[in-house]
Amino acid sequence: MKLTPSIPTPYYLIDETLLEHNLTILKDVKDQSGAKILLAQKAFSTYAFYPLIASYLDGTTSSGLYEAILAKEHFGKEIHVFGPAYKDHDIETMLPFVDHIVFNSNTQFHRYKDKALNAGKTIGIRINPEKSTQDAAHHMYDPCSITSRMGIKLQDIDSSIFPACSGFHFHTLCQQNADALEITFKEVERKFGAYFKHLRWINFGGGHHITRADYDREKLIKLIRYVKETYQLEVYLEPGEAVVLNAGFLVGTVIDIVHNDFPIALLDTSATCHYPDAIEMPFRPNVVGMDDEAPYQVRLAGGTCLSGDNFGVYGFPQPLKIGDSVIFEDAALYTMVKTTTFNGMPLPSIVRRDKKGNDTVIKSFDYDDFKGKLG
Numbered sequence: 001m002k003l004t005p006s007i008p009t010p011y012y013l014i015d016e017t018l019l020e021h022n023l024t025i026l027k028d029v030k031d032q033s034g035a036k037i038l039l040a041q042k043a044f045s046t047y048a049f050y051p052l053i054a055s056y057l058d059g060t061t062s063s064g065l066y067e068a069i070l071a072k073e074h075f076g077k078e079i080h081v082f083g084p085a086y087k088d089h090d091i092e093t094m095l096p097f098v099d100h101i102v103f104n105s106n107t108q109f110h111r112y113k114d115k116a117l118n119a120g121k122t123i124g125i126r127i128n129p130e131k132s133t134q135d136a137a138h139h140m141y142d143p144c145s146i147t148s149r150m151g152i153k154l155q156d157i158d159s160s161i162f163p164a165c166s167g168f169h170f171h172t173l174c175q176q177n178a179d180a181l182e183i184t185f186k187e188v189e190r191k192f193g194a195y196f197k198h199l200r201w202i203n204f205g206g207g208h209h210i211t212r213a214d215y216d217r218e219k220l221i222k223l224i225r226y227v228k229e230t231y232q233l234e235v236y237l238e239p240g241e242a243v244v245l246n247a248g249f250l251v252g253t254v255i256d257i258v259h260n261d262f263p264i265a266l267l268d269t270s271a272t273c274h275y276p277d278a279i280e281m282p283f284r285p286n287v288v289g290m291d292d293e294a295p296y297q298v299r300l301a302g303g304t305c306l307s308g309d310n311f312g313v314y315g316f317p318q319p320l321k322i323g324d325s326v327i328f329e330d331a332a333l334y335t336m337v338k339t340t341t342f343n344g345m346p347l348p349s350i351v352r353r354d355k356k357g358n359d360t361v362i363k364s365f366d367y368d369d370f371k372g373k374l375g
């Protein structure tokens with residue numbers, strides 16, 4: 001992959017051609033199914049790309065006040081918000097500009113429903129279908145896990161929320177295919193279907209890996225059409241990952257190589273600070289040019305003092321040298337939104353690669369960004 005050598009590493013590179021490839025797929029799902037699709041900003045909030053995304057999708061969803069403000073300032077269109085627990089200040093600040101507010105409990109629903117309805121907002125409740133479709137290793141990402149605080153269970157539905165409540169929201173998936181959604185929806189229908197007559201919309205949450213090559217889009221489209229036709233409900237999807245899947249890279253440079261059994265390349269980027277899901281999920285991101293069968297094996301390590309700041313062991317056809325670039329793939333999602341300056345690590349700048357292949361730095365950071373949040 002060609003880089004622009006004058007741009008100093010580390011940086012995230014967002015490729016508009018790859019982003020638009022995903023957006024075209026999502027638009028096609030919208031057109032064929034009649035669903036509305038929102039960007040879940042939790043995964044990607046690099047707002048320089050919002051105008052492009054907004055030209056394909058219907059709006060955004062926010063996890064709380066700050067994301068909602070960002071959506072108002074830079075995305076427009078429909079602004080949805082789901083927060084696990086709102087404070088008075090959140091609701092008062094958001095009310096003038098959000099469209100849909102989803103509550104996580106009966107208490108929160110009743111506390112804010114009059115304010116929201118008087119302001120002309122659409123309000124809904126998050127439900128917990130209690131149907132896990134994720135493997136046990138991903139407990140942390142499973143809102144149907146036994147300790148979940150997300151959504152109300154069937155036994156806790158308070159029928160006095162209707163008719164004020166005009167929608168159900170469920171979000172139970174993570175990087176999953178349409179079969180998992182189908183299983184989940186069947187459970188939602190079986191348990192909560194009696195309440196559908198009160199509703200105008202249903203939100204299937206995120207976690208749909210719609211833009212992945214093996215995703216069964218036909219199954220998704222069929223399910224949405226079934227829900228729309230059978231229950232006359234507006235259907236919303238709010239993917240985060242799928243919008244920017246494989247559309248970004250994290251570019252670093254080898255600063256030194258040390259040895260302990262085998263070579264360890266020390267980079268000017270960091271898993272902990274710049275690609276935290278590599279440690280939290282955990283998984284090993286792919287690197288451009290890697291070949292695990294190749295005889296040269298090297299551990300790619302971050303520039304912090306944390307012993308576990310590692311991306312993993314990779315094979316390359318040629319030994320890495322000091323000064324070489326290392327390009328991590330799929331680095332647009334859950335990266336820029338999660339960076340830290342732990343250890344005084346500089347933040348990567350953000351680079352746009354336009355459709356002609358030209359790279360422009362759209363944001364760079366310095367010492368003040370580290371210092372600024374410390375006092």
Ligand SMILES: *Cc1c(COP(=O)(O)O)cnc(C)c1O
Nearest residue numbers: 040043171205206207239240241
């Ligand atoms: C995280 C989240 C999403 C987006 O999930 P992805 O896995 O990034 O698609 C959507 N809705 C809610 C409520 C979420 O918490």
